[in-house]
Amino acid sequence: MKNFYENWDEKLYFEYIERFKLPKDKIAKEYSSGMKMKLKIVTAISHHPKLLILDEPTSGLDPVARNEILDIFQEFIQEEENSILVSSHITSDLEHIADYITFMKEGEIVFTKTRDELLENYGIVKCNEEEFNKIDEKDFLKFKKNRYEYEVLVESKVEFRKKYDIEIIDKPTIEDIMLIYIKGK
Secondary structure (H helix, E strand, O other): OOOOOOOOOHHHHHHHHHHOOOOOOOOHHHOOHHHHHHHHHHHHHOOOOOEEEEEOOOOOOOHHHHHHHHHHHHHHHHOOOOEEEEEOOOHHHHHHHOOEEEEEEOOEEEEEEEHHHHHHHOEEEEEOHHHHHOOOHHHOOEEEEOOOOEEEEEOOHHHHHHHOOOOOEEOOOHHHHHHHHHHOO
């Protein structure tokens, strides 16, 4: 690969090969899918890019391999000049490495928010039908009716608590937020 890249760093490449314990005596097509993904990441990083564009980089990996790759991504973006654009359905990965989340549905951007804004400000109110009917439509983003309760996605837990006498507002994951956006009304 070094002939393809002007800034190829062979020392860095072999440091990552050692770190990921990738066998040097095997050809790449004999690698497992996890090993192949690690090799792709190693190759991508070893020429000191400023931007990585990755599609489902941890898909199909076991938890240990996923964690190793996420650690590498964290190290990569620690240098303030480097960025990663990740397309992924594995939202827990995004919670670990993303600064910004852009959620798209059917090719349309639903929102772009900081990860912290989503995880710290947003909330899911679980309530019965009587409580739900007291909530003004402008005070929530989406809701989902389940068998016994409503799940109501609010943009600001603090503001919602000031206005309504509902004690429990769950802290959502990015996946929770996206599911209510997709399945909610």
